[in-house]
Amino acid sequence: MPILVGSRGSDLARTQVRQYLELLAPLCPGVEFKRRVITEAGDRDRVSLLADVAGRSAGSAFSSRLEAALAAGEIDVAVHSLKDLPTSMPDGLVLLAPPGREAVEDALCGSTLAQLPHGARVGTGAPRRAALLRAARPDLELVPIRGNVPGRLAALKGRNRVHAVVLAVAGLRRLGLEDHITEVLPLDRFPASPGQGALGIQIRSDQQELRTLLERAGDHTVHAAVRAERSMLAELHGGCSVPVGAYVTQEPEGRLLLTGQVVSLDGAVRLTAASTSRADDPEKLGAAVAQELLDQGARDILAEIRPAAAGVR
């Protein structure tokens, strides 16, 4: 029986599955993998999906049709962009060690930050990116743009064009669109979204054999790093719609250095905390950095933001 590997239908999602299977195939000789695209249900279906799960009082609701398809056995593996996955996992599903990570950083396409004229229009839909841009350049006009990666690049052209857009280096590279990168933004001033650049490889928790098979492609250093980043986010009770950045860098002797930031939407307040630990308890490291941010006042910043940012991904 082939192993069914599902993703959403965007170019990026399909490319990620293709690249993942290219990595996996030589590590799993004789195993057949088949790709399946799971399209998102409409909003109404999505709501009923969530209500249905809530009614069964599961640990948490499925965040997407893709997770629901995995839980229902329509697919055996779900391949996500890790940064788009909520930190709480539905009962019965687990995340495995992801394969090697793409670049973590965000990029500016269309102009460098320094070359943007006063009052220039910059496209981004993400509150984190908007807040970090406001902190760096309060003069900019931020234009909310949505859609897939090629669609966002298209905002650089046409009548209502923006001077620049912010996109993840990872997505651009995976799609072969890295030529559009004008500047890679430095992580200390533009910390990435937790998990950015990594895949979220999700299976049902009772699939022990499949887990052993897929872990052949897992990178344990990347796994420790993203667990630290995501546990920091979870401790702050944040999702992908809050201006929280986190990134791990490797230290000597395999230690992890986790840096976390919380930024107010207007960019006026930026809290930064960092801590190091051995790689064997990344959740503890994430919790420690989150606690330091909370001690600095992160709760007030996040409380202000949550109502405004609700529903924006």
Ligand SMILES: NCc1[nH]cc(CCC(=O)O)c1CC(=O)O
């Ligand atoms: N929210 C969309 C999304 N989800 C993952 C990526 C890029 C790939 C990655 O960060 O792993 C993107 C596009 C972007 O933010 O530019």
